[in-house]
Amino acid sequence: MTKSMSRFGSVLVANRGEIACRVIRTLQALGIRSVAVFSDADRDALHVRMADAAVRLGAAPARESYLNVAAVMAAARAERVDAVHPGYGFLSESPELARACAEAGIVFVGPPVAAIELMGDKMRAKAHVAGHGVAVIPGAGEPGMSDAELAVAADAVGYPLIVKPSAGGGGKGMQLVDDAAGLPDALATARRIARAAFGDDALLVERFLSRPRHIEVQVLADAHGGVVHLGERECSLQRRHQKVVEESPSPLVGADEGLRQRMGLAACDVARSAGYTGVGTVEFLVSADRPEEFFFMEMNTRLQVEHPVTELVCTIAGRPLDLVEQQLRVAAGEPLGFAQSDVALSGHAIEARVYAEDPDTGFLPSTGTALSLREPSGDGIRVDSALYAGMPVTADYDPMLSKISAWGADRAQALGRLDRALADTLLLGLHSNIAFLRALLADPAVGAGELDTGLIGRMLDDAHETGHEFSALGEEALPAAAALLWHGSPWNSAQAGPRPGPHPDLWHRRDGWRLGRHRPPEIMLETSGMRQLVPVPEEAPHGFDAARDGDAVWLGRGGASARFRRVHRHELLAETLAQLDRPKGAAAPEVRSPMPGTIVTVTVASGDSVTAGQVVATVEAMKMEHRLLATVDGVVTIGAAEGDPVRQGQVIATIAPHEGEGN
Incomplete structure (x- = not known):
């Protein structure tokens, strides 16, 4: 129709x-x-x-x-x-x-059902495009293959390799396997995620390329035989197979118009062979060591998250490109109305995805309320967002909150504009990756355009070794938070009475007043899992944006943000009492969820013996899985079941010492 x-x-x-x-x-x-x-x-x-x-x-x-x-x-x-x-x-x-x-x-x-089904099955898609002369990555996989059969196929493909769900896309379920010993766990995880996300647990194994670059080509096809490509995008900056920063054109392709045309023609051949109509993306992997070779990876039969960078650099017969408008026109049966020669690329565009996650805790998903929000603007800046002040962010959906894109006459200008836009972005009330994005853009390899899909992983390894915190706000943040929490806070004003002037009962005031030399009050603050006793200054240092969150305050500056929580005396006392019966140096016997989410697996039962480091359950939130490990040896009691929603910090299991131990 x-x-x-x-x-x-x-x-x-x-x-x-x-x-x-x-x-x-x-x-x-x-x-x-x-x-x-x-x-x-x-x-x-x-x-x-x-x-x-x-x-x-x-x-x-x-x-x-x-x-x-x-x-x-x-x-x-x-x-x-x-x-x-x-x-x-x-x-x-x-x-x-x-x-x-x-x-x-x-x-x-969108495209016809037949095209969706063909390209939605990665096994069929690879066989199909290979039959039409497009190079594919060596791999293996057929519907219904057992883990044992996949293990045999993996030995033939060789390690390292990638285990991938045959259905779906977006990197969900993909597992990197370095050797045969890691294959069973990777297969189990990939199947579980594939069943949950796509309703199909068929898997394939594929050779992992050394220093691969992820380059994709935007195609547009009508129902009258018209097929064009709209340039390429580089999406090599990824974490856990999820794209983080994308740009167009690719720094690898650069001014090599011959390579661009070869990739574009291959992408058009893929679309044409599948009977494709509408907007689609053909994804290729390119080895950084041999950039002249590219291999078909998959085709996404939809609009891509990163489509804004194509819209920013591409014009058609001198008019700005709107890919959603083009989708609608094709869906209505209209011909494209232009040829490949009418497509022009100008300048450079880079997009950064803003996620609700905490880079300083291993990128655990973050939930909360957007207490304070400021989104950037200016020359060459585009923001795609659904955020608003007061918006609750839950663990129900993908953690991506918005996309910030920048266009420049060249790559250097686009990078500079994007960094300034991120610095001007304010989001308080939940953790985000904005400061991490700025650090990524500042990496020398990113500036030089020397990208590959492992770059972020290496950057994170370096940060872990050096103890670098991406969201650090500087040493002035602690006194600023202390001042904001103390001055005018409900517990302080109720206990201390009016601050200015003498008080009729100075001996019962709790604001630090005493005979002799003035000593400022002190409060215990917790941030990023660390606690510190902080003297309260009379005024908060300037230069921060702030938002109150109950017994905590959020501070933001330059795109970075952090939460500072006041730890009260009754809480410290309860923790001290809980430690009295615990052997010195022993870990806490509770296994807690580090994030809000849903229990997807429980691998032990109440009464089982467990050892420290053993997986007891897996929690999923915002399309991310996190394994919960036993903290000590002992007998476990499980407090949650598969499918249960859990809060951050909720006790999932408690481990008691074996009889005769701990006495």
């Missing part, structure tokens, strides 16, 4: 967050009615406020809302929309949604 785009009276956006907002903005610019969908966690979200209408899908868990095809289609029918735009993630590469739209007479803003 096709319609002229002018007849798209209304379009449902089957997504959330910044991508839903971005699609709605284009719909508004085109005069098309927008319909948002939301879960209970997103009832007050920005995309809901922006849309002309909004429909509740279900409870917060994605499978009960954004991944529920029946609920999405019910909303589409109820609002009588002409088309459904899936954004990226969730159902964007779901043949079930595309098929359901076709059956309901509603246009799916």
Whole structure:
């Protein structure tokens, strides 16, 4: 079913967050009615406020809302929309949604079902493109292969290798394996994540290239045989196979127009061979040691997170590029209306993804409320965001909060503008990776364009060895936090009475007043897991943005932020009493969750004997898994079950010493 785009009276956006907002903005610019969908966690979200209408899908868990095809289609029918735009993630590469739209007479803003199914199966996709003359990375995998069969295939492929779910994308479930000993755990983890994320636990193994660079090509195809490429993007700066910083054009391709055209033609061949229509991305891996060789990795049959950098550098016949508008035109059956020769690239653009995570605690996901928010602006700056002051950030969805992009006449100017934009960004109330992004951009290898997918890992190893903290605010932060928490705080004002002038009962004041030389009051502060007794200055040092959070205060400066919590005497006393019965130097017997999330596996049962370092459970939040380890030897008591939601710091298990021990 096709319609002229002018007849798209209304379009449902089957997504959330910044991508839903971005699609709605284009719909508004085109005069098309927008319909948002939301879960209970997103009832007050920005995309809901922006849309002309909004429909509740279900409870917060994605499978009960954004991944529920029946609920999405019910909303589409109820609002009588002409088309459904899936954004990226969730159902964007779901043949079930595309098929359901076709059956309901509603246009799916994406490629045909056959193309989604072909490219959604990495095994079939690799065999398909290889048959059309496109080079692929050596690997193996067939649907239904057991772990034993994959182990045999892995020996033939050779180590190191990557274990990948056959379905889905975005790096979810990918495991790097250095040798055969690490393969069983990698297969188990990849299968578990693949089942949860894609409903399909088929896996493949693929050779891991030395110092690989991740370069992708944006393609656009219509239903009339027109296929063009819109330049390449470099996405080599990754952590745990998730992209962090992307740019266009690639520093590796640079001015090598011949290489650009060869990659672009290969990407167009892939799209054409699959019968592809709409916006898509063909991803290649390139060895930094042999940049003239590139290998097909996969095709993403949707709009990409990093599409803004392509829009910033690309024009079509002199007009700015809007990829969402192009998606809608193709979905409406219109021809592209331009040729490859009409596509021009100008300048350089770089995008940084802002995540709700704490770089100083191993990038654990962070939740909270955006107590204070300031997003950057200026020449060449673009912000794609769904944030607003007072917005709650939960553990239900991906931790990406926003994207900050910068355009420059050349790469150096784009890098400088992006760094200044990050420095001007303020987000208090939850941890973010903004300071880490600035440190990454300042790395000499990044400045030189010498990128590969392992660069961030090496940078983090160096930071760990040196004890570097990415969110450090300087030595003035502690006295600033102490002053802000003490002066005017509820417990201080209630205990101390009015601060100026004499008090009728000086002996009962608790503000540090005493006979003789003045001694300022002191409070115990905790930040980044460390505690320190801090004298309270009369005034807080200047230069910080601040936001109060109960018994804590958030400080921010230059893109960095940190939380400082006051530790009260009753808390210190309780901890001291708890340690009296514990052997000197022994670890705490409780196993706590380091982040809010959901228990996905429990590997032991109450009454089992465990040893220190043994995995007792796995918690998942924001698409990240974290293994919980036994702190001591003993007999375990489990306090949570698979599927249970947990809070940060919640006790998951308690370990008692074996009989006769600890006495």
